Amino acid sequence: MALAKLGVIVLDCPDPRALAGFYAGVLGGTVEGEGDWVDLKVPGGQALAFQRAPGFVPPQWPTADASQQLHLDLVVEDLDTAEKGVLELGAKPLAEQGGSSFRVYADPAGHPFCLCAC
Known part of the structure; x- marks a missing residue:
């Protein structure tokens, strides 16, 4: 229970x-x-x-001495389309992008989040 x-x-x-x-x-x-x-x-x-x-103070990604504390995984159908949209809204890439099943960004306040392919 x-x-x-x-x-x-x-x-x-x-x-x-x-x-x-x-x-x-x-x-x-x-x-x-x-x-x-x-x-x-x-x-x-x-x-x-x-x-x-x-x-x-925004979290740092990835680093052990300034922990990110948490991140959001957002499930998408098309990584390229979703990436274009979040970048237009003000997200910033946090890692080399492309070719994988997920991509990592920071929101405008600096919180890390991932776009994850279905």
Whole structure:
């Protein structure tokens, strides 16, 4: 028997509304809220929340002495199309890209995420 159920995944960042907008562009959904806490409601998917963190320092990828702490794996049908879209939305590549079943990026606040082929 589970003791709890997952409510929401929260990403610390300097600008919650801007980062929620980035992920809305990637995942779809509706951005709700203003200020220090913003939610992204994704139809049929896990909700994400974004919390303002004063003094936020983005994680480093890949390095053991400045841990990334977590990353998101986003499943896509076409890596090339998804890559073009996330780059247009402001993502930055974190590794040599192309030819594999996944590609690694940082969102505009610096959190690592992967596009993973189905």
